[in-house]
Amino acid sequence: MPAGALTKKRPLGDRSFQVIALAAGLLVLVILVLIAVSTGQQASLWFTSQGWKIFSTTWNPANNQFGALAFIYGTAITAAIAIVMAVPVSVGIALLLTEVVPRRWARPVVTVIDLLAVVPSVVWGLWGILVFAPWLQRIYTSIGNGVDGIPVLGSLFGPPVSGASFFTAGIILAFMITPIVTSLSREVIATTPTIDKEGAYALGATRLEMIRGSVWPHSKGGVTGAVLLGLGRAMGETIAAALVIGSSATITSHLFAPGYNMPSVIANQFGEASGVFRSALMGLGVLLFAFTIIINIVARGIVERSARRQRGA
Amino acid sequence: MAVTTEPGNIDLREPKGWRRTKNRTATALMVLSLVLVIIPLGFVLFTVIAKGASAISWSFLTGSIPPNVAPADEGGIGPAVVGTIEITALATVMAVPLGVLGAVYLNEYGGRNWLSALIGFMSDVMTGVPSIIMGLFIFSIWVLHFGYSGLAGALALGCLMLPIVIRSTYEMLRLVPNSLREGSYALGATKSRVTMTVVLPAAIGGIVSGALLAVARAAGETAPLLFTILTVTTVNRNVFSGPNTSLPSLIFVNASSPYVGAQARGWGAALTLIAIAFILMVVARLITARFARYAQ
Numbered sequence: 001m002p003a004g005a006l007t008k009k010r011p012l013g014d015r016s017f018q019v020i021a022l023a024a025g026l027l028v029l030v031i032l033v034l035i036a037v038s039t040g041q042q043a044s045l046w047f048t049s050q051g052w053k054i055f056s057t058t059w060n061p062a063n064n065q066f067g068a069l070a071f072i073y074g075t076a077i078t079a080a081i082a083i084v085m086a087v088p089v090s091v092g093i094a095l096l097l098t099e100v101v102p103r104r105w106a107r108p109v110v111t112v113i114d115l116l117a118v119v120p121s122v123v124w125g126l127w128g129i130l131v132f133a134p135w136l137q138r139i140y141t142s143i144g145n146g147v148d149g150i151p152v153l154g155s156l157f158g159p160p161v162s163g164a165s166f167f168t169a170g171i172i173l174a175f176m177i178t179p180i181v182t183s184l185s186r187e188v189i190a191t192t193p194t195i196d197k198e199g200a201y202a203l204g205a206t207r208l209e210m211i212r213g214s215v216w217p218h219s220k221g222g223v224t225g226a227v228l229l230g231l232g233r234a235m236g237e238t239i240a241a242a243l244v245i246g247s248s249a250t251i252t253s254h255l256f257a258p259g260y261n262m263p264s265v266i267a268n269q270f271g272e273a274s275g276v277f278r279s280a281l282m283g284l285g286v287l288l289f290a291f292t293i294i295i296n297i298v299a300r301g302i303v304e305r306s307a308r309r310q311r312g313a
Numbered sequence: 314m315a316v317t318t319e320p321g322n323i324d325l326r327e328p329k330g331w332r333r334t335k336n337r338t339a340t341a342l343m344v345l346s347l348v349l350v351i352i353p354l355g356f357v358l359f360t361v362i363a364k365g366a367s368a369i370s371w372s373f374l375t376g377s378i379p380p381n382v383a384p385a386d387e388g389g390i391g392p393a394v395v396g397t398i399e400i401t402a403l404a405t406v407m408a409v410p411l412g413v414l415g416a417v418y419l420n421e422y423g424g425r426n427w428l429s430a431l432i433g434f435m436s437d438v439m440t441g442v443p444s445i446i447m448g449l450f451i452f453s454i455w456v457l458h459f460g461y462s463g464l465a466g467a468l469a470l471g472c473l474m475l476p477i478v479i480r481s482t483y484e485m486l487r488l489v490p491n492s493l494r495e496g497s498y499a500l501g502a503t504k505s506r507v508t509m510t511v512v513l514p515a516a517i518g519g520i521v522s523g524a525l526l527a528v529a530r531a532a533g534e535t536a537p538l539l540f541t542i543l544t545v546t547t548v549n550r551n552v553f554s555g556p557n558t559s560l561p562s563l564i565f566v567n568a569s570s571p572y573v574g575a576q577a578r579g580w581g582a583a584l585t586l587i588a589i590a591f592i593l594m595v596v597a598r599l600i601t602a603r604f605a606r607y608a609q
Binding site: 020021024028100122242289292300 | 327328332333335336339340342343344345346347349350351353354356357358360361411412414415417418419421422423428429431432434435436437438439441442443444445446447449450453454472475476479503504505506508509529532533534535536539540543561564565567568569576579580583586587590591594
């Protein structure tokens with residue numbers, strides 16, 4: 001074959017395929033930019049008409065007051081509850097799968113975790129509001145009566161209590177983020193070099209000591225990333241929270257009291273909104289988008305960096 | 314660990330005392346965390362099956378949606394079943410080919426250049442964008458101009474599926490051995506032909522099962538549909554125009570209804586939805602298992 005044949009210009013069909021593939025890849029960036037621009041545009045009326053009052057505590061659509069602080073607070077509280085409950089459990093399961101059970105027992109456990117991820121958000125919400133919340137209400141009531149009047153506990157867990165509350169939403173969110181935190185932590189933990197683990201055992205370490213000495217230093221970066229990704233999910237998860245959070249735009253230290261968070265107020269009120277009201281809900285969406293994008297970028301950055309370090313090592 | 318006086322006779326038993334207690338406690342806590350997950354999962358599945366199974370029948374799956382006050386044995390969820398199938402299918406037709414092409418760019422063309430790294434990174438970030446944001450986005454750029462329709466809902470679900478399909482396809486393409494590509498190039502094939510006839514067929518099992526998992530995820534989503542398709546009680550066979558409804562939307566509305574009949578229809582719809590997602594997951598696993606056997 002003459003040398004020229006290899007440097008010949010590629011046929012048109014071949015080049016256009018490359019262009020189409022590139023366009024499909026670029027679509028991701030285009031969509032992300034379009035989300036920011038289009039929702040930002042819709043939300044601009046809220047920012048211009050309310051000024052700094054967008055961060056006030058009063059949300060009263062009938063009175064044209066659209067302060068977002070109660071929802072930001074609710075988002076932070078419910079996400080924090082979810083993280084506090086889901087992270088130890090997820091890391092525990094991840095360690096159980098990688099370090100304790102034999103491989104053929106790991107498969108059914110992974111199936112259970114996958115099943116947890118398959119249950120749709122709205123089914124968690126349906127079960128949460130019709131079954132779980134009424135049951136929790138009895139527990140909340142007895143705890144509430146028990147701690148009423150005690151300084152710190154009373155203001156966290158005391159009355160008023162309601163089955164649909166910050167805490168119920170936090171628990172449901174914890175169920176929902178457990179699969180992703182578990183599977184990401186497991187991936188990271190599984191990359192611990194066998195030689196590190198065997199080294200610890202050879203020095204006479206128990207399994208716990210091996211985990212603390214070999215697995216943990218190796219995987220803490222990746223697990224931090226996994227936790228942040230779980231946090232992003234917990235902040236944005238909408239439908240389950242919308243059904244069980246109690247729908248009350250209040251800022252209170254009482255975790256068993258009804259509250260609201262950003263995604264659920266959008267879900268519940270957008271249908272009836274127009275004008276500044278709709279623009280304010282769009283604005284909540286923009287804030288939520290900004291929060292979750294930042295958290296996800298940081299988290300993915302941490303995960304990628306720790307993965308790269310492991311490849312390099 | 315005590316070493317006896319005889320060389321080569323090492324005590325390999327678990328150390329006694331405090332260290333053993335701590336170690337066993339840690340193991341017990343790990344098992345406990347698994348139990349803490351299994352209990353609520355079992356509780357949810359049991360409730361959905363117990364309350365949903367009695368509702369489900371052929372006439373329930375095809376009947377029209379009655380007013381919320383109607384008793385449990387009246388009407389059904391037919392329009393929601395039709396809507397979910399229409400909208401999810403349309404979203405799949407849009408998102409899967411684009412996602413596969415995007416992954417082809419990342420793995421076959423981009424390689425390690427900065428643009429491909431950026432797209433891959435942002436695609437992972439996009440999987441973390443809350444689904445309700447996709448609903449607001451499509452509302453702003455589509456619904457405000459063209460009105461509510463199944464297509465609008467499908468666009469929102471498609472945005473949700475796209476990064477998931479890209480990620481799963483990309484992982485599969487990376488597993489295709491380079492020798493396959495090199496062999497085809499040696500025969501004089503162009504890059505597009507190698508991709509279409511060698512690389513993609515080699516990875517097809519994994520691509521399909523990844524796509525099915527993305528479909529399962531999308532079929533259960535409510536938030537992107539709330540402001541794009543609304544909810545209706547009659548069948549809308551035209552996915553391209555007019556308000557529509559879906560199983561998740563119906564469950565969402567009925568969950569906050571005080572009427573027992575509406576709640577019963579909600580449980581029936583929930584069981585239908587979980588069954589759909591479960592079947593998709595099982596099929597995806599079967600395909601993966603089959604593919605893994607071929608690969609060996």
